Amino acid sequence: MKSRISMFLSLAALTALSVCIPGSVYAQQNWKAELGAQSKDMGKQAIAFLPNELWIHEGDSITWTSGSGDIHTVSFFIAGQPYNDFTVGCPGFSPSGTSFDGTKCVSAPPLVEGQTFTVSFPKPGNYSLICLVHPHMTGVIHVLPVSATLPHDQAFYNEQAADQRNSLLTDTDKHRDMDDMLSAHLLANKNGVTAGIGEMNVTGAGFESLSVVRFLKGTIEIHKGDTIEWTNLDPALPHTITFGQDPANPIPPSGNVPLTLDADGVLHATISSHRDNVHSGLILASPENQVGVPQSPPGNTRFRITFTEAGTYNYICALHDNLGMVGKVIVRSY
Numbered sequence: 001m002k003s004r005i006s007m008f009l010s011l012a013a014l015t016a017l018s019v020c021i022p023g024s025v026y027a028q029q030n031w032k033a034e035l036g037a038q039s040k041d042m043g044k045q046a047i048a049f050l051p052n053e054l055w056i057h058e059g060d061s062i063t064w065t066s067g068s069g070d071i072h073t074v075s076f077f078i079a080g081q082p083y084n085d086f087t088v089g090c091p092g093f094s095p096s097g098t099s100f101d102g103t104k105c106v107s108a109p110p111l112v113e114g115q116t117f118t119v120s121f122p123k124p125g126n127y128s129l130i131c132l133v134h135p136h137m138t139g140v141i142h143v144l145p146v147s148a149t150l151p152h153d154q155a156f157y158n159e160q161a162a163d164q165r166n167s168l169l170t171d172t173d174k175h176r177d178m179d180d181m182l183s184a185h186l187l188a189n190k191n192g193v194t195a196g197i198g199e200m201n202v203t204g205a206g207f208e209s210l211s212v213v214r215f216l217k218g219t220i221e222i223h224k225g226d227t228i229e230w231t232n233l234d235p236a237l238p239h240t241i242t243f244g245q246d247p248a249n250p251i252p253p254s255g256n257v258p259l260t261l262d263a264d265g266v267l268h269a270t271i272s273s274h275r276d277n278v279h280s281g282l283i284l285a286s287p288e289n290q291v292g293v294p295q296s297p298p299g300n301t302r303f304r305i306t307f308t309e310a311g312t313y314n315y316i317c318a319l320h321d322n323l324g325m326v327g328k329v330i331v332r333s334y
């Protein structure tokens with residue numbers, strides 16, 4: 001009896017020890033999460049942390065695995081730090097396995113399918129999780145003291161990630177608004193092409209989107225002298241319309257796109273030869289307004305090109321051609 005009591009006592013002491021000294025006896029857990037997801041043909045992109053909210057213990061780590069041909073980052077900025085894009089990083093990027101405690105920025109370099117990045121969290125806190133490629137892709141990591149009970153286990157997060165992935169990527173009634181918007185756009189514009197379409201989704205922890213990275217109609221036939229109008233119907237993802245050379249900097253339009261906009265505010269270029277390199281620059285919707293920040297100007301969501309010579313002209317989205325976002329214009333001479 002006595003030995004049993006002493007065994008009980010030493011077990012209790014061990015348990016107390018494991019609570020008091022995190023990292024020595026307490027088992028640190030490595031959690032798994034997904035970074036983006038896509039349909040088989042890469043045309044549909046789930047631009048999301050899956051899941052985008054996790055509750056873990058101090059000392060635990062999380063490993064993100066990219067499931068997308070599109071690039072994403074796993075980034076934690078310090079409070080108040082201005083957002084940088086993925087060409088800048090923290091500035092710079094961190095090696096996988098770096099720890100984040102809220103005092104020093106940590107960022108993965110841009111990751112693609114199959115690549116992983118691990119961050120460990122030594123200090124309790126609630127930390128914003130961001131992607132430096134997609135400003136609308138956000139999440140939260142709650143790091144709790146070791147003494148706290150965690151609300152969910154890994155199996156729960158796996159299931160949640162699968163649910164969110166499927167609800168973003170699977171064609172269901174949920175996307176009817178998007179399909180309606182697409183058919184309305186194509187019906188209303190005989191010589192119109194959709195340069196991407198998408199929809200935003202929200203969870204308790206942040207924003208994510210489904211983005212269809214395709215030109216629809218991918219091949220369009222027109223007559224000599226006609227004008228095509230491309231429209232980006234994605235709320236958050238920029239695209240380009242690029243004929244000829246892939247520009248080193250995709251942001252501005254090529255020099256041969258007239259700076260004078262059409263009266264309704266649309267950039268309008270001309271193509272008269274296969275040798276013309278015409279690049280739209282980023283075509284995207286205006287960002288949301290924020291209190292105290294100057295209002296966003298009207299979005300640059302459209303681009304027009306008039307074709308003056310017959311021929312077949314191939315083009316790409318300079319940002320997403322690797323995902324299959326390419327198109328073709330056939331100009332008839334009659």
Ligand SMILES: [Cu+2]
Binds near residue numbers: 213238317319
């Ligand atoms: Cu694109």
